[in-house]
Amino acid sequence: MSWYEYESAAERKAAVQRKIEKRRKRGEHFEAFDSPKGTKLTSSFWGQAWCRHLENYCGYENRLPKGRTYLRQGNVYNFSTDGGKVSAEVAGSDLYTVEISLAPLPPAAWKKIKDECAGKVGSLLDLLSGKLGDHVMKIVTDPLTGLFPRRQEIRHGCSCPDFADLCKHQAAVLYAIGVRFDQDPKTFFELRGVDPSELIAVSATALTGPGGAEADELAGEDLSALFGIDFAAPDPRPVPTTAAAPPAQKGSSKKTVAKKALATPAKQGKGRHPGPS
Numbered sequence: 001m002s003w004y005e006y007e008s009a010a011e012r013k014a015a016v017q018r019k020i021e022k023r024r025k026r027g028e029h030f031e032a033f034d035s036p037k038g039t040k041l042t043s044s045f046w047g048q049a050w051c052r053h054l055e056n057y058c059g060y061e062n063r064l065p066k067g068r069t070y071l072r073q074g075n076v077y078n079f080s081t082d083g084g085k086v087s088a089e090v091a092g093s094d095l096y097t098v099e100i101s102l103a104p105l106p107p108a109a110w111k112k113i114k115d116e117c118a119g120k121v122g123s124l125l126d127l128l129s130g131k132l133g134d135h136v137m138k139i140v141t142d143p144l145t146g147l148f149p150r151r152q153e154i155r156h157g158c159s160c161p162d163f164a165d166l167c168k169h170q171a172a173v174l175y176a177i178g179v180r181f182d183q184d185p186k187t188f189f190e191l192r193g194v195d196p197s198e199l200i201a202v203s204a205t206a207l208t209g210p211g212g213a214e215a216d217e218l219a220g221e222d223l224s225a226l227f228g229i230d231f232a233a234p235d236p237r238p239v240p241t242t243a244a245a246p247p248a249q250k251g252s253s254k255k256t257v258a259k260k261a262l263a264t265p266a267k268q269g270k271g272r273h274p275g276p277s
């Protein structure tokens with residue numbers, strides 16, 4: 001990078017920070033995503049498995065490293081999830097809105113996973129903390145039949161002018177999802193539209209017969225201590241409100257995400273989201 005380019009990049013960055021401060025002063029919620037400071041981006045089973053899964057998507061390899069850097073540099077703001085949707089704002093040359101959606105796991109696929117894992121997951125605590133035997137681990141991480149979305153089941157869009165299938169802002173948010181799984185692994189199951197306790201209920205039924213009472217007892221065990229989250233209490237994560245649809249602003253950042261094909265189901269199969277890698 002030449003000195004001129006370096007200087008203009010620094011100026012753009014400072015301008016974006018001023019924009020953020022201005023919005024904060026207007027009372028807008030603007031929270032930086034808490035990205036890890038250590039050498040490892042993710043440390044839990046679900047967080048690491050998510051990142052590995054992303055890195056196996058064909059065609060993502062060139063953009064993902066830049067996304068990791070963006071995340072580590074603290075450029076992701078207002079990260080929120082709502083059902084199968086994730087939204088965030090990412091600071092780059094401007095502030096951009098990223099939206100990602102995951103299709104729900106098809107009921108037949110979920111049933112197959114539950115059948116195959118029956119009796120093999122000890123408790124919800126084991127499941128969420130990734131204490132799983134090789135057999136279950138293989139089932140849930142299978143790239144085609146496991147819990148992780150196939151490439152055509154994940155859609156993403158960004159309001160930036162980069163027309164690449166995956167820009168660095170989207171890549172940063174994809175990695176932020178993995179970090180969120182470290183903090184709250186239940187989010188993974190929410191994004192896929194399935195209830196993880198069903199996996200335990202099926203297992204408990206197989207182990208102890210109908211009723212699965214054992215599963216209920218195990219379900220709440222030590223989860224708060226492990227993840228710092230009270231699973232019995234209302235979801236403490238920020239409720240997505242303005243982050244998903246920030247008020248329209250002047251300037252280039254107000255282009256809608258739809259422009260970059262947050263592909264609707266009707267648009268799928270048009271080549272933006274080719275088949276599984």
Ligand SMILES: [Zn+2]
Pocket residue numbers: 096158159160161162167168169170
């Ligand atoms: Zn972008």
